[in-house]
Amino acid sequence: MRLALCGLPSGGKSTLFAALSGRRGGMERGRGGSDTAILPVPDPRLDALSDLYKPKKTIYAQVTYLDPPAPAGGADDPATRLPQELKQVDGLVLVLRNFDAGLGAPTPAEDLRAFAEEMLLADLITVERRLERIAAERQRGRSTDGEEIALLEQARGLLEAEEPLRDTPELVGHVKMRGFGLLTSKPLMVVANNADDDPEPPELGPGVEPVVVRAAIEAELAELDDEERSEFMADLGLTDSALDRLIAASYRTLDLISFFTVGADEVRAWTIKRGTPAVQAAGVIHSDLERGYIRGEVMDHAELLSHGSEAALKKAGLVKVVGKDFVLSDGQVFHVLFNV
Ligand SMILES: Nc1nc2c(ncn2[C@@H]2O[C@H](COP(=O)(O)OP(=O)(O)OP(=O)(O)O)[C@@H](O)[C@H]2O)c(=O)[nH]1
């Protein structure tokens, strides 16, 4: 899963990125591309399973965050004002400046509206350009796809009415719309980047609940070793890391869940979209498991922990045998029986 940081200039995207990438996991700086941080998803359930199995390896699920470079194009052209990289991710993290630091009094609610408008405009341009190309094709006597035109016109109508496309799932989920990378179709998570001494979420309007971070402090925390960090956090009265909350919120925003595979070699968390059928979940582990899927065995991680072993769980009748269409829930342990 990949999310990109976005927002108006100087919101603190790169500072937040430094906090994210410094903390743990790897950071890659692509040539001319986005700064990329691949972060393990902290998960106490996985830790507990790992204590039980004592495997050679414990592997956390991962989330990738990108900090795209500012676009090279002119600020006057709304078609190129936003980084192209935003089109290629699964979700967007909108970072709002809620600190002054010599940049002027913060106006996060206004910035949110302004950036939302930018995204609507960028999508409208994408949709109109595609419609123009189709019209030109038709002029030249080529055949065109009526269904695609109808979908694009529906999208144009919504965008002109300033409605983000994500609110119309049957439209954005349509296979003919996916390739456009329309920004307002992507899950959007709002982050308030607060001043160092301010823990309160800003008022952003009805239904908008930001994740509050203090990126400057978090970036400093990221540079400390574990012990120093605990002390510093205690001094600041911080109980949990904003970054852990950010990752958890990314999961919620993208409607993701984790399932686990367990064994003596490896205890591992995997990420799927909520509602994914078992056979596709198996495919996340390996394509052979999807192709050759026979059946699955599903256990609840808490029951496995309380019974102490799979054998005990089986005896208690708590291992479910499931077919291809079974829908996994968050926190289930999954074994796949397959044959290729
Ligand atoms: N006090 C304070 N200053 C911050 C915070 N986050 C960022 N800044 C400062 O705000 C300025 C802009 O931060 P950046 O992280 O570069 O913002 P950005 O969104 O990456 O900016 P662009 O990439 O230019 O769009 C820098 O001078 C940061 O040091 C914060 O949480 N608190």
Ligand SMILES: [Mg+2]
């Ligand atoms: Mg930056």
